[in-house]
Amino acid sequence: MGSLFSLMAGYPNPSAVHFPTTSAFPKRRVNGDRQSTLSLEEFVRMRCPSVLSEFKPAWWLWNGDMQTLYSVLGNFTKVDTVTYARTHLRLKDGGTIGLDFTPVEQESIREDAPIIVVLHGLTGGSYEAYVRGVLYPACKPVEQGGLGYRAVVVNYRGCAGVPLTSPQLYSAGHTDDIRQALMYIAHTYPKAPLVGVGFSLGANVLIRYLGEEGTSSRLLTGCALACPWNxxxxxxxxxxxxxxxxxxxxxxxxxxxxxxxxxxxxxxxxxxxxxxxxxxxxxxxxxxxxxxxxxxxxxxxxxxxxxxxxxxxxxxxxxxASDKIIGDVKVPLLTVNAGDDPVVQEVPMLAGGNSSTVVVVTPHGGHLGWFESTSFNDVTRWITRPVLEWLRAAVEDLDMRTDPAQLYVDDNGFLCQRDREDLGCKVTHEFKGKVIQGANVKTSGVLQGL
Known part of the structure; x- marks a missing residue:
């Protein structure tokens, strides 16, 4: 992937970045003023400077293998502690997915606060440190330096303590489970803009969902991190x-x-x-x-x-594969991969000619690592800054509109979507009064960080 870095000639950092040449999104109206358009390159330069900032790996995590193995073997139980309230959704096909909401006490959050919808990696869940690394600062109150957002982690069938109630599992290409989760979230918080973040396998699912839905997406923007693409x-x-x-x-x-x-x-x-x-x-x-x-x-x-x-x-x-559908994405999308990722080595740098997508490849970072030093031994994840900048700026600056299908509740109590009568979901269990500790629901025998 070294040849990709030649695309960044003229930039002060060594990351490879591809901006679409024909991108233009309307800016959000201010006091009823006439709208203007903003290219994604202008948008990134003005509001998301971390996307263009240099990522410097921690001195003792100097290559992709070290970054990846630290993500798997590191102790993150006391870092970015997040608590969740879990809801189980039963789907029409008999399957169950688990939605972990944070913050648990949501009464003080305004009803139109943005909601980050998270798709985790291969066998992970809401407990993953890479998930908490984004949600901890995003969901802190504004007065404490956070964004004041809500978040929902969609735990796949059988993952992170979610029961398996049908003979179907999940995969990198199956999008109906996230589609039904979004139906429920949008129905529960009708005034809240929904934004998506996907990690590894979840990034692949996110991109496929956005491409399949096009202008009907319930997500108004997304970030895909360490996507396996082809x-x-x-x-x-x-x-x-x-x-x-x-x-x-x-x-x-x-x-x-x-x-x-x-x-x-x-x-x-x-x-x-x-x-x-x-x-x-x-x-x-x-x-x-x-x-x-x-x-x-x-x-x-x-x-x-x-x-x-x-x-x-x-x-x-x-x-x-998500590389073949990236061209159909119609909402602004940021994708970030690492050039030394030992798991993902092929990245569609030109995003299939898509005019809505910014593709970034950092020279270092491994697979879901991006660890940088904060002191001699302490590390933090660089990726958190560009993700939060992108989501916040997209919500605040861009006049993003989609036209998702209408929802209704059928005679059996399933929340359904007008154009997909085969889909539907309803709540089977809410863990009211119980809190799921984000670092302590890890599935035993399953390595973290993947």
Whole structure:
């Protein structure tokens, strides 16, 4: 990816940045004044200077492997502490997703405060330090130096303590679960602008959702961090090196297998069913690579039918890639990858010609790392600043409007969307009076940071 940095000639920092040449978003009206337009490059230069600032990795985390491994092995339990109130949503297909809301006490927050909707990584959840690193400052009260926003983390089926109530899992390409989560959030907070942040697998889901929805998106802007983009190319690149295959790929595959083991009863109730047969076979794997797990399970159970099941993992990768749909995104989008990311090595720098997207590749940062020094031994995540600047500026400066489908409640109590009668959700459990500690709901046996 070193050739990408040549695109930044003339900039004072070594990150590669691609601005669309034909982007123009209306500025928000002030006192009824006539609107003008603002290019994304002007927007970034004026309101998001951290996007163009130099990221300097902590001296002892000098390369992508060190950054990535620290994200996985570091102790973040006392950093950026966030508490959540959880709501379980039952979906029409029988599945369950978990929405973690923060702050828990929301009465003092204005009803039109922006809401950050977060999609976590491969086997993570709201407990992840990279999630809390963004939400802690975003959801602090303004008088304490925060943005005063709300946030909702969408925990995928079976992740972070969410029960598995159907034989379907999740994947990098399946977007209906986030679509239904957004239906509920928009219905619950009708006056609040919704903005999205996705990490790794969640970034891929975010981009696919934005591309599929176009001008009907319920999210008015988004940030996609460490997106895997072309799943096939990045899977092959990951498997092409010893450390890629035997450390990262097997680490992610083992994470998925350990997560699967926690839901065996839900998946094998009928031992003769195709799902139970596939799960039983997958449980015989020992430290599978990511591709081996995807070939055994994700291609079969990673989404609704159609298009699932797929014949091979490669077929699933070809379908689930986000690089082929980035050109259809119609809302302003910031994507950030690291040039030394050992997990993601292929980035569509020109964003498929999309006029709504800014693509940034920092020279360092690893996979979901971006750790910089604050003192000799202490570190913080650089990525938090550009994300918060982008979200705040987009809400305050840009007159962003979309036209999402209307919602209604059907006779069975499901919240539904007019153009997708197959979708629907309703609350099955709210943990009222209970607080989920953001650092303490980690799924045992599953490595953090991925």
């Amino acid at each position: 799943l096939s190319k990045n899977s092959n690149a990951l498997s092409s090196t010893f450390i890629g295959r035997h450390v990262y790929s097997r680490g992610m595959g083992s994470n998925l297998l350990n997560l699967l083991k926690k839901h065996i009863p839900a998946l094998t109730g009928d031992p003769s069913s195709p799902t139970a047969v596939a799960v039983t076979k997958a449980l015989q794997l020992r430290r599978p690579t990511l591709q081996e797990f995807d070939g055994a399970i994700t291609r079969l159970l990673g989404g609704s039918s159609p298009p699932f099941p797929f014949e091979t993992a490669e077929d699933y990768y070809a379908w689930g």
